[in-house]
Amino acid sequence: MDYRDEVFMAVAENLNFSKAAEELFISQPAVTKHIKELESKLNIALFERKGNKVYLTKAGKLTYKSLKQIKQHYRDLEYELGRLHNSFEGSIRIGASSTISQYLIPSVIAVFHSRYPDIKFDLLNGNSYEMEQKLLNNEIDLALVENTSSNSNIRYKDFLDDEIVFVTGTQSVYAKRKNINLSDIQEIPVVLREKGSGTLQVIQKTLAKQNIYLEKLNILIHLGSTEAIKNFLCDFDGIALLSEKSIEKELELKRIIKLKVKELSIQRKFRIAWRQGPELRIPELFKDFLLHYNF
Known part of the structure; x- marks a missing residue:
């Protein structure tokens, strides 16, 4: 693959020229130039514009699918060559927000370890703000966060969609209602995550768009973990807002x-965060593995 292919894949994955430029650390005109050169080489249009949005053409979808397969072949080749030279050795320090560290990342690390058994892990957890600070202080190599804010010294890449949902305990007086209105959530007692939590930040921003502010909610308590909130709900006549990824077992057990x-609807992205500047080989290897992991 040449650089034009990499630029094309960045635009195809973002469906946005300016976001692709930010991701690649080049100017938007440079992105446009590379895409035009690739289209000229292939003698076909890869993108089409409809209003302010960009879409892949049929040729673009075919090109993206093929290049993605080629990129995977390169990764497989690098892996096999690395095995020949025993080059996959070392360590990595990962910091993950509470939801990600408890409900998502352990299985990813287990599969990664089965493929790269000589790479050692240190996994720290805390809220998203704390993980970003550890990243900036060089205490970890990668941070996996659930907030929406950005730091100019950190690069971010989405790796998974999530939804924050309203829940209540099965013994709660609200369990029979199934549906509540926007006006209800300002009256019903609620338990939320602590300040600094990425979950709380996303909730706050989404509710503010509906002119609903945290100080107007009937907040009984802030708790420092999702598990604490789930246990609290057992004897609480009220509601909580939690990641859908964190309650799969409790929903199944009713x-x-x-x-x-x-x-x-409170939608968000789980993101990989890393410091600006040159990337170390092993953190880059894990980042690439996570971006292609089949959740």
Whole structure:
């Protein structure tokens, strides 16, 4: 693959020329130039514009699918060559926000370890703000965060979609309702994550768009972990807002009821964060593995 292919894949994955430019650390005109050169080489249009949005053409979708397969072949080749020279040795320090560290990343690390058994791990957890600070202080190599804010000294890449949902305990007086209105969430007692939590930040920003502010909610308590909130719900006549990824077992065992709120959806992205500057080989290897992991 040459650089034009890499530029094309960045635009195809973002469907946005300016975001691709930011990701690649080049100017937007440079991105446009590379795409035009590739289209000229292939003698076909790869993108089409509809209003302010960019879409892949049929040729673009085919090109992206093929280049993605080629990139995977390169990764497989690098892996096999690395095995010949025993070059996959070393360590990596990862910091993950609470939701990610408890419910997502352990299985990823286990699969990664089975492929690269000579790479040692240190996994720290805390809220998203704390993990970003550890990253900036060079205490960890990668941070996996769930907030929406950005630091100019840190690069970010989405790796998984998530939704924050309203839940209540099965013994709660609200369990039979199944549906609540926007006005209800300002009256019903609620338990939330602590300040600095990425979950709380996303909740705050989304509710503010509906002119609902945290100080107006009937907040009983802030707790420092998702597990604490789930245990709290057992004897609490109220609601909580939790990652859908964190309550799969409780929903299956019918310990928690998910409530629908009309006209409100709290969507977010889990993101990989790393410091600006040259990337170390092993953190880059894990980052690439995570971006292609089949959750």
